[in-house]
Amino acid sequence: MGEPEPSRLVEEILALGEVFRGEVAPLKDEQELRAAQARFLGKKGSLSELMKRMGSLPPAERPRVGEAANRVKQLIEEEVARKLLRISALRRKRDLERLVDVTLPGRTTPNGHLHILTQVRRELCAIFAELGFEVATGPQVETDFHNFEALAMPADHPARDMQDTFYVGDGAGTLLRTHTSPVQIRTMLTRKPPLAIIAPGVVYRRDDDPTHSPMFTQLEGLCVDKGIRMSDLKGVLLHFVQRFFGPGLGLRFRASYFPFVEPGAEVDMRCSFCHGARSDCRLCKGSGWLEIGGAGMVDPRVFEQVGIDATAVSGFAFGMGLERMAMLRHGIHDIKLAYEGDLRFARQF
Ligand SMILES: [Zn+2]
Missing domain, CATH: 1.20.58 (Methane Monooxygenase Hydroxylase; Chain G, domain 1)
Incomplete structure (x- = not known):
C-alpha cells in the first residue's frame, strides 16, 4: 500500500x-x-x-x-x-x-411476335371477313368419305394419285387430310345455304422439296347461294389479291381440272414484282404471272353427296397455300425456312 x-x-x-x-x-x-x-x-x-x-x-x-x-x-x-x-x-x-456488377447493362425481356404464317393466316381471314366470309375449322385426321368420296373422288379416281396421302392405322378409311376441303363438306352437311366460309388449316401430303413440305397450310373458300356465278368468284379473288399483294394487280384464270369443281381453273395474278414488264424477273421467271391457287364452280355431284339441291343453288370454291402466299409476298425461296424455328428468319417478319 x-x-x-x-x-x-x-x-x-x-x-x-x-x-x-x-x-x-x-x-x-x-x-x-x-x-x-x-x-x-x-x-x-x-x-x-x-x-x-x-x-x-x-x-x-x-x-x-x-x-x-x-x-x-x-x-x-x-x-x-x-x-x-x-x-x-x-x-x-x-x-x-x-x-452484383453495378456497371453491367440491365437485363431486358425480349418481346416476341407472331410467326410469319400466323400473321399471314390472320390477315387473310380478315380480308375475307370484309366480304362476309366466316372461318370454319375441322379435324386434321379425316375419313376417306370427307376427304375424297364426298368430293367426287371415289376410290379408283386417278385424281387421288395427285395427293400422296398419309393413311392412319390399317390404311382403309382414316387419313391425314390432304386438303381443307373436308371442312367444306362438313359445313354443307350440317348447314343450309346461303354459306360463305373460309377454312384455313394444316394439311398433309407426301411431298418434300424446296417448294413443297409434307405438312403445309391451306386456305380454302366456299360460297353457296342462289345465283352464284363465276364472276362472283373472280370478284372475290380480285379483292383478295389487291388487298394482300397490292392495288392494281390483275388476275387470269386458266382452264384446269379438279374433280370437285366444274368448270375449274388455275388462278394466276400479275407478278407483284415486275407487273409483267421484265423478261428477266426472277419471281415470275419472265412470264409476268404468278400462280396463286385453284378455283372453280362447285360440281353438282358434290352437292348431291351432301344433300343440297343443285338445281336451286350454285357455288364456287377456291384454295390456296398459305405458305405460298407468304413466300410470294416476302420473296422467300425455301418453304422449310418457315418451320425450322431459326430466329434469324423469324425476326425478319
Ligand atoms: Zn415478274
Missing part, C-alpha cells in the same frame, strides 16, 4: 485502451469484436478485475481511478463503434463484388 499504488493502477487501467486497440486491429468480424469488448468491459472483464483493487485504496485516491476507468471505457466503446462501421463497409463491398 502507499503512494505508488494508485498511480500504477491508473496507468494499468489507461493501458487497457491500447491493448484493446491492438487486439481488435486484425478482426474483420462483428462477433469477434463483441467478444473482445466483453473480455475488456464485461462483468468478469479486464477492467472489472482492475477495479477490484480500488477497494484497498485510500478514499481520496479513488476518484482518479474512477476517472481513468470511465476514460478507458469510453475509448474502448469508441473503438468498437469505429471498428463496426469499418466491418459493415467491408461486408457491403464484399457482397457487391460477389453478387
Whole structure:
C-alpha cells in the first residue's frame, strides 16, 4: 500500500485502451469484436478485475481511478463503434463484388411476335371477313368419305394419285387430310345455304422439296347461294389479291381440272414484282404471272353427296397455300425456312 499504488493502477487501467486497440486491429468480424469488448468491459472483464483493487485504496485516491476507468471505457466503446462501421463497409463491398456488377447493362425481356404464317393466316381471314366470309375449322385426321368420296373422288379416281396421302392405322378409311376441303363438306352437311366460309388449316401430303413440305397450310373458300356465278368468284379473288399483294394487280384464270369443281381453273395474278414488264424477273421467271391457287364452280355431284339441291343453288370454291402466299409476298425461296424455328428468319417478319 502507499503512494505508488494508485498511480500504477491508473496507468494499468489507461493501458487497457491500447491493448484493446491492438487486439481488435486484425478482426474483420462483428462477433469477434463483441467478444473482445466483453473480455475488456464485461462483468468478469479486464477492467472489472482492475477495479477490484480500488477497494484497498485510500478514499481520496479513488476518484482518479474512477476517472481513468470511465476514460478507458469510453475509448474502448469508441473503438468498437469505429471498428463496426469499418466491418459493415467491408461486408457491403464484399457482397457487391460477389453478387452484383453495378456497371453491367440491365437485363431486358425480349418481346416476341407472331410467326410469319400466323400473321399471314390472320390477315387473310380478315380480308375475307370484309366480304362476309366466316372461318370454319375441322379435324386434321379425316375419313376417306370427307376427304375424297364426298368430293367426287371415289376410290379408283386417278385424281387421288395427285395427293400422296398419309393413311392412319390399317390404311382403309382414316387419313391425314390432304386438303381443307373436308371442312367444306362438313359445313354443307350440317348447314343450309346461303354459306360463305373460309377454312384455313394444316394439311398433309407426301411431298418434300424446296417448294413443297409434307405438312403445309391451306386456305380454302366456299360460297353457296342462289345465283352464284363465276364472276362472283373472280370478284372475290380480285379483292383478295389487291388487298394482300397490292392495288392494281390483275388476275387470269386458266382452264384446269379438279374433280370437285366444274368448270375449274388455275388462278394466276400479275407478278407483284415486275407487273409483267421484265423478261428477266426472277419471281415470275419472265412470264409476268404468278400462280396463286385453284378455283372453280362447285360440281353438282358434290352437292348431291351432301344433300343440297343443285338445281336451286350454285357455288364456287377456291384454295390456296398459305405458305405460298407468304413466300410470294416476302420473296422467300425455301418453304422449310418457315418451320425450322431459326430466329434469324423469324425476326425478319
Ligand atoms: Zn415478274
